Ligand SMILES: [Mg+2]
C-alpha cells in the first residue's frame with residue numbers, strides 16, 4: 584500500500600464519470616475543510632494487516648498536524664502494482680471504519696473520474712508519503 | 728522517472744521553506760491557469776535520454792488535452808528511488824528547455840516546501856501517470 588498524506592485547507596471533489604470499476608455512489612461529491620487528505624493506492628498482496636499499519640501511520644501524522652478530519656481518496660497513480668478493485672474497496676472501507684473511532688472520516692468513491700480542488704498547507708509535515716509492506720513501513724527517500 | 732500529469736484549471740504555489748537541497752529561488756511562487764501540470768520524480772539512473780522520453784510523453788498528452796502551458800513541478804513522493812538533487816535539477820532544466828520550443832513552460836523550484844492549490848479538471852485524460860525507464864515507457868496499471 585502506498586499513501587500520500589496532504590495536510591490541507593480544503594479538498595473539494597465532484598464525480599464526473601464512472602469507470603468499469605466504479606463503486607455505487609449517489610452523491611455528486613463534497614468539500615471537506617481542514618483535513619488530512621490521504622491518497623491511497625491499495626497494492627497486490629495488501630491485507631487487513633497492511634491496512635491497519637497504514638491506519639497507524641495516518642493516526643500518527645494526524646496527531647502531529649492536529650487534524651480532526653481525514654479524507655480517504657483512492658488514487659491509482661501511486662503504484663504500478665495495484666490490487667484488484669474488490670480488494671481495494673474492501674480495505675478502504677476497513678480503514679474508514681478503523682479511523683472513525685477517533686476522527687471524522689470521509690471517503691471518496693472508488694473507480695470514478697473525479698474533478699478535484701485541493702489546497703495543501705505547505706509546512707514541512709504537510710506532504711508526506713509512506714509505503715507499507717507486509718512487515719515494514721518504508722519512509723520514502725524524500726523524508727530520510 | 729515517474730511523472731503524474733494533471734490537466735488543470737489552475738495551479739498556484741508559494742514557497743514556504745528551504746530544504747537543504749533547495750535550488751536558488753528569488754520569487755514567492757506563481758499561478759498558472761489552464762495548464763498541464765506535470766509532477767516529476769527523477770530517479771536513480773535517469774539520463775537525458777530518459778528525460779527526452781518523458782518530454783515526448785508530455786507532448787503527447789498536452790496534444791490530446793489541448794494544453795498550451797506546461798508546469799513542471801518536482802515531486803519527491805512518486806518514487807522511493809530518487810536521483811541525487813543535482814541530477815534531478817539538471818534533468819528538470821533540460822526538460823524545461825526541450826518543451827519550451829512548443830509550449831509556455833513554467834517550472835517550480837526544486838527542494839522547497841511549498842503550499843499549493845490545484846484544480847484538476849476530472850475528464851478521463853485529466854489524470855495520467857507514466858513510468859519511464861531506460862528503454863521502456865510503462866503505462867501504469869490504472870490505465871491498462
Ligand atoms: Mg489555512
Ligand SMILES: [Mg+2]
Pocket residue numbers: 736
Ligand atoms: Mg474549467
